[in-house]
Amino acid sequence: MSDTLSAPPPALELVDATRVFTRRGGLFKSAGKAVRAVDGVSLTIRAGETLGLVGESGSGKSTLGRLALRLVEPTSGRLLVDGRDVTGVSKAEMQAMRRDIQMVFQDPYGSLDPRVTIGQSIAEPLKVHGLWDSDGPQKVAGVMSLVGLDPSHADRYPHQFSGGQRQRIGIARALTLDPKILVLDEPVSALDVSIQAQIINLLQRIQRERGLSYLFIAHDLAVVRHVSHRIAVMYLGKVVEMAERDNLYRRPLHPYTVSLLAAVPIADVRMRNRRRTSVTMGEIGSATNVPPGCRFHPRCYRARLVAAAGGVPTERSGDALLPRACLIDQPALKACGGTDQVACHFPETPETRSEVATAVLQDIGYPPIRPITL
Numbered sequence: 001m002s003d004t005l006s007a008p009p010p011a012l013e014l015v016d017a018t019r020v021f022t023r024r025g026g027l028f029k030s031a032g033k034a035v036r037a038v039d040g041v042s043l044t045i046r047a048g049e050t051l052g053l054v055g056e057s058g059s060g061k062s063t064l065g066r067l068a069l070r071l072v073e074p075t076s077g078r079l080l081v082d083g084r085d086v087t088g089v090s091k092a093e094m095q096a097m098r099r100d101i102q103m104v105f106q107d108p109y110g111s112l113d114p115r116v117t118i119g120q121s122i123a124e125p126l127k128v129h130g131l132w133d134s135d136g137p138q139k140v141a142g143v144m145s146l147v148g149l150d151p152s153h154a155d156r157y158p159h160q161f162s163g164g165q166r167q168r169i170g171i172a173r174a175l176t177l178d179p180k181i182l183v184l185d186e187p188v189s190a191l192d193v194s195i196q197a198q199i200i201n202l203l204q205r206i207q208r209e210r211g212l213s214y215l216f217i218a219h220d221l222a223v224v225r226h227v228s229h230r231i232a233v234m235y236l237g238k239v240v241e242m243a244e245r246d247n248l249y250r251r252p253l254h255p256y257t258v259s260l261l262a263a264v265p266i267a268d269v270r271m272r273n274r275r276r277t278s279v280t281m282g283e284i285g286s287a288t289n290v291p292p293g294c295r296f297h298p299r300c301y302r303a304r305l306v307a308a309a310g311g312v313p314t315e316r317s318g319d320a321l322l323p324r325a326c327l328i329d330q331p332a333l334k335a336c337g338g339t340d341q342v343a344c345h346f347p348e349t350p351e352t353r354s355e356v357a358t359a360v361l362q363d364i365g366y367p368p369i370r371p372i373t374l
């Protein structure tokens with residue numbers, strides 16, 4: 001059977017989704033400037049799968065998660081749920097559709113009213129959606145048991161629970177309406193490692209039992225590797241690489257992914273002795289002043305490798321000599337914002353396959369980037 005026939009149907013699709021914010025607040029230099037928090041992102045979450053979403057702080061992950069629920073409205077682009085275009089539907093229709101997509105936040109304490117019992121909090125979505133009836137208490141007890149909470153504790157208050165238990169309450173709340181999709185925004189980041197494992201096991205068990213789809217947003221690459229079927233990597237509003245989990249970790253193609261996975265300073269070939277230096281990664285670029293061309297180019301070790309090896313037209317940008325193609329917008333750069341596993345636009349040059357490139361990649365613990373045809 002072909003992949004197309006056997007692949008599970010899409011549960012959620014974002015098509016060319018963009019969200020632009022205008023910074024408020026006169027005190028900051030960036031005030032009044034536009035931030036393209038999500039910039040032309042297309043992705044699909046298939047039924048029953050976990051799509052991991054990684055990237056540094058400020059890369060647009062939370063905004064993308066909120067776009068999926070239309071908690072923030074897209075500036076442009078489309079949102080499809082179960083194949084149905086819900087981009088332009090009314091607020092009331094969208095509210096009804098939210099039964100199918102729910103969100104779990106990093107800080108469940110922040111989203112739980114300290115004056116309200118956890119039973120009432122878990123029941124709230126049923127009440128908001130007009131679904132509270134005589135079966136309500138049983139549903140609340142059922143969902144509490146599902147997440148490993150004792151239903152007899154329904155009349156307790158949030159402060160009477162530990163961090164891990166509060167995250168279970170947050171998950172129970174999200175499950176009350178029996179959704180098909182959960183957007184999990186850093187759901188374990190605030191928890192101790194041992195508790196993280198329990199919550200992840202819980203989420204995986206619920207996914208198996210209920211066939212849920214997850215968009216799992218996280219900084220922690222080890223956690224994302226553990227939970228995801230596929231992974232999307234975001235940088236300054238763009239998805240720069242998306243791949244099956246094992247492909248991404250074994251053979252990252254985008255220099256940003258390589259740098260993220262390496263998470264160690266990368267050898268800078270400009271230094272003849274290849275001494276370790278952190279210049280390659282540096283800080284994430286400015287969201288209000290996105291670099292032209294490939295937006296990762298100011299931090300890209302590979303652009304420097306190519307420029308250092310010669311043979312391509314180069315240009316000076318700041319303190320670095322970089323391939324001109326990295327600095328200008330051209331159709332080939334689309335590969336950097338593509339939706340399948342993609343590389344930057346230099347995969348086929350001899351320079352990227354040079355001994356130096358190989359040495360650098362080995363140095364940071366990854367096999368050389370294999371050439372692909374764009």
Ligand SMILES: Nc1ncnc2c1ncn2[C@@H]1O[C@H](COP(=O)(O)OP(=O)(O)OP(=O)(O)O)[C@@H](O)[C@H]1O
Nearest residue numbers: 021022023035037056057058059060061062063287
């Ligand atoms: N409501 C808003 N108004 C203005 N700018 C915003 C707003 N929300 C997000 N941004 C900006 O959009 C960009 C992406 O932010 P977002 O929170 O989506 O990133 P993130 O990858 O989730 O980061 P983090 O991991 O820190 O949550 C940032 O530059 C942020 O400052």
